[in-house]
Amino acid sequence: MTGSPDPVRALLSDHRALCERAVDPLEIAAGLEASGVTDRAAARFRHRDVFSLADELFARVTPPERAEGADAGRAPRRRRRAARLLSPLLPGVLCAATVAAALARPFAAVVLAVALAALTLAAARLVLSPLGPPGLAGICALPPVGYALFGDAALAELLPGRQSVPQDVATATALTLAFAAAPTAWCRGWFAVRRLRLLATSRGLREFAAGARPLLAAALALVLAGLLAVQGAARLLPVPGTPGAFAATTALGLLLGLAVLLVGHGRTGAAAAGLAAAGAVELLALALAGGAWLPGCAGLAAPVEALVAAHGTAVVPALACGGAAAALLVPTVRTLTRAATPL
Amino acid sequence: MRVALLTEGGYPYARGESVAWCDRLLHGLTGHDFDIGALSRGRRQERGPRRPLPPHVRRVRTAPLWGPPPAGRASRAGARRFAEHFAELTAALCPGHQLLGGEGTRRQADRFAHGLHGLADAADAHGGLGGWLRSERALRILEAACRARGAPRALRFARVADLLAVAERLERALRPLSLDWYGPDGLDAADLCHAVGGGPAALAGLLARRRHGTPLLVTERRVRVREHYLAGAAAGAGAPVRALLGAFQVGLAREIYASAALITPGDALARRWQERCGAAPERLRTVYPGLDARPFDAVARARGGAAAPALVWVGRPVPEKDLVGLLHAFHLVRAAEPGARLWIVSAPAHGRGDGAYLARCRALAARLFPAPRGGPGPVAFAEVGDAEVPGLADAYARGGVVVLSSAVEGFPVPLIEAMFSGGATVSTDAGAVAEVVGGTGLVVPPRDPRALAEACLALLRDPERRARLGAAARARALELFTVERDVAAFGAIYRELGGERQAAPRRPARARETIRLTAVGGGERA
Numbered sequence: 045m046t047g048s049p050d051p052v053r054a055l056l057s058d059h060r061a062l063c064e065r066a067v068d069p070l071e072i073a074a075g076l077e078a079s080g081v082t083d084r085a086a087a088r089f090r091h092r093d094v095f096s097l098a099d100e101l102f103a104r105v106t107p108p109e110r111a112e113g114a115d116a117g118r119a120p121r122r123r124r125r126a127a128r129l130l131s132p133l134l135p136g137v138l139c140a141a142t143v144a145a146a147l148a149r150p151f152a153a154v155v156l157a158v159a160l161a162a163l164t165l166a167a168a169r170l171v172l173s174p175l176g177p178p179g180l181a182g183i184c185a186l187p188p189v190g191y192a193l194f195g196d197a198a199l200a201e202l203l204p205g206r207q208s209v210p211q212d213v214a215t216a217t218a219l220t221l222a223f224a225a226a227p228t229a230w231c232r233g234w235f236a237v238r239r240l241r242l243l244a245t246s247r248g249l250r251e252f253a254a255g256a257r258p259l260l261a262a263a264l265a266l267v268l269a270g271l272l273a274v275q276g277a278a279r280l281l282p283v284p285g286t287p288g289a290f291a292a293t294t295a296l297g298l299l300l301g302l303a304v305l306l307v308g309h310g311r312t313g314a315a316a317a318g319l320a321a322a323g324a325v326e327l328l329a330l331a332l333a334g335g336a337w338l339p340g341c342a343g344l345a346a347p348v349e350a351l352v353a354a355h356g357t358a359v360v361p362a363l364a365c366g367g368a369a370a371a372l373l374v375p376t377v378r379t380l381t382r383a384a385t386p387l
Numbered sequence: 388m389r390v391a392l393l394t395e396g397g398y399p400y401a402r403g404e405s406v407a408w409c410d411r412l413l414h415g416l417t418g419h420d421f422d423i424g425a426l427s428r429g430r431r432q433e434r435g436p437r438r439p440l441p442p443h444v445r446r447v448r449t450a451p452l453w454g455p456p457p458a459g460r461a462s463r464a465g466a467r468r469f470a471e472h473f474a475e476l477t478a479a480l481c482p483g484h485q486l487l488g489g490e491g492t493r494r495q496a497d498r499f500a501h502g503l504h505g506l507a508d509a510a511d512a513h514g515g516l517g518g519w520l521r522s523e524r525a526l527r528i529l530e531a532a533c534r535a536r537g538a539p540r541a542l543r544f545a546r547v548a549d550l551l552a553v554a555e556r557l558e559r560a561l562r563p564l565s566l567d568w569y570g571p572d573g574l575d576a577a578d579l580c581h582a583v584g585g586g587p588a589a590l591a592g593l594l595a596r597r598r599h600g601t602p603l604l605v606t607e608r609r610v611r612v613r614e615h616y617l618a619g620a621a622a623g624a625g626a627p628v629r630a631l632l633g634a635f636q637v638g639l640a641r642e643i644y645a646s647a648a649l650i651t652p653g654d655a656l657a658r659r660w661q662e663r664c665g666a667a668p669e670r671l672r673t674v675y676p677g678l679d680a681r682p683f684d685a686v687a688r689a690r691g692g693a694a695a696p697a698l699v700w701v702g703r704p705v706p707e708k709d710l711v712g713l714l715h716a717f718h719l720v721r722a723a724e725p726g727a728r729l730w731i732v733s734a735p736a737h738g739r740g741d742g743a744y745l746a747r748c749r750a751l752a753a754r755l756f757p758a759p760r761g762g763p764g765p766v767a768f769a770e771v772g773d774a775e776v777p778g779l780a781d782a783y784a785r786g787g788v789v790v791l792s793s794a795v796e797g798f799p800v801p802l803i804e805a806m807f808s809g810g811a812t813v814s815t816d817a818g819a820v821a822e823v824v825g826g827t828g829l830v831v832p833p834r835d836p837r838a839l840a841e842a843c844l845a846l847l848r849d850p851e852r853r854a855r856l857g858a859a860a861r862a863r864a865l866e867l868f869t870v871e872r873d874v875a876a877f878g879a880i881y882r883e884l885g886g887e888r889q890a891a892p893r894r895p896a897r898a899r900e901t902i903r904l905t906a907v908g909g910g911e912r913a
Contacts, residue, residue: 065620067541070637070663077656080707080795080817080833095663118498152642199788246547249530383547384523384554385457 073098132229139222187323227270289358295365322368391577396428415874456518458594465513476502515565546626585611677873697786719840783808806864
């Protein structure tokens, strides 16, 4: 057909992109057929069929050297990024509204406050586990959070021989925890994005694991820094009561942060176990303190009493949440530095 | 006879591939009992409508080929066996490109088969693969295979994300290994497994053949390997992903073709690909997909006499059909035959067209053929359902010559409809066109408006030849492309393949360590 001594060359330049991209002659054959080259057309290039033509094309093209580390992921759209940045503040804002409503008209606003509190919880769930309901982990998170708000007061009330009730801590602690959702959610998102980028650029599983470990450490450090910052800010707020003990709130925040990371990567069960353990220890402390009121069981509260006498009521949640967080660290590191983990 | 019809992304789901064909097959072969095993491709398909089942369908099993892998962790012993066989399977995917047909290819195919069946046996013994293929261990095996000496260049660039993508796709492709469809009240009870499509549906049939000796019939209209490469290119998958999955598809196709008692491609194009992937010619039997001829009978009877000199194009207006070339060809026809008209009829029955492309064609037609004052232009655009073309068959009655101008074509349904309607055809040599026409119409090279115009003119000017070719085309189509013939062919194949098994005693099930089968999910209907 063509006058040139090498008719395949023209075909090659027509289909250069296809031939350079192809990983197999069959891929070239499929592409040629899809662009209308038939066996009869192949005969014009002195080939028996499209397959043998594709074999020649495949052999003649050397694929271009690929750029190292290319295609590191797309940049998200600006408007959505703004929404993603600001939405984690929602639980805090809602919680502040709840507090304001409760303070303004203590009796009439109860209903409104309850509704707003429920909204705060729902917002926290959406912000911390945006990809799906946290399932059991969400339910298991409620006891430790509830204890942080009311547990210290209850324990002080229950422990025999100790009548001084600490000031109301619930308001300040609730605000702190609600605003602490923001740095946790940011860290979650940041970690997920960086982890995906690492997956796309790592040339091997070993390289990925080596990169994922410092990434995870940085994410946890950021969660911790966010917690400290929020607590520092909370002390400046003009709300009644003092915030709960520093160590207890930090431990709870870390526990929740680890649970959020685990839930986000498909380990809902581990997260739920950690949260449930913390809640169980706290409830046990309450139960022991309460049990001491029963006749003949005064000795039950002794260990709790000794602890509280030495370090204050906050030692119970601090130990429970801190221990659970330390335990959750193991599955978190194991899971999130593994490439096979979903997301 | 009891036939297990295995489908993937098709029947009985109303939206899918080859659904109408399966429907006609089932309604045509009422003498057999059918068990249906359907693999769905997505949530929309599974939740969507289903075809009403005829009464001789005894049972429908379904399983999803989408969504997260089934939960559950493999036991230690199971994981060890999975790893062993998966390593063999992946090693067979990676030893580099070799021209098919060599000694190396055969050894590679053996290794693939060994790994695949080892994995199937392990899955059977340990309650399904579950999510094992998505585990870190499976990823490490994949990585090791990519880094092996002599692995193809493309794989050396594999990133972790590529390995993850491959593991995800392999997990889905291998889900038939973990199905609970086998066993005495499953595919063992069938006299024949009929897989519609290669790939996962045929994989289920392959396992049934290996476990129970059930003969396997594979009807593959769109060759899986070819579709894989086309889809991979369209989806922009990375080179390592395409290389690994392509090798997997070729390996699977080889194994399926080697085990199938009979493979029935729908045309020569599919057959060539199947032969290329190792199907033995003596086990290939082309059965053309049948079409319902009845709607076109009236048009064929009414033909004859001095019809207006008009050309008709019917189909789905997309760029591959080269309507632009057709319009240019018609420009040449008009120069020689000023009274000629052209009908371009979009048929929604043939699939959704490309609106922008149709608009471009309209603009081109308006430019090439300015409408005369107070009269319609020589080119008429219509859609089936319009006042002028109430039904699909009426479209073919609009002119004596039916033109098919495709640059790229698969199995040309409009051409067969034109033949049913007794029209003389002019078509371009693309896809299965020449095979379908078989000398009962004119065939010209694609993308050549001058040749197309000359062929059209020759027929427009010669009513006698037109009538002769039209009658021959109708006779050929009635002989080869009717539903009745299609169904009868499969009836005969069923008797041929299933009869032996019906007469012979069942092969006893092999002893296994533990027999514990778990469902991959999905429902069941007795």
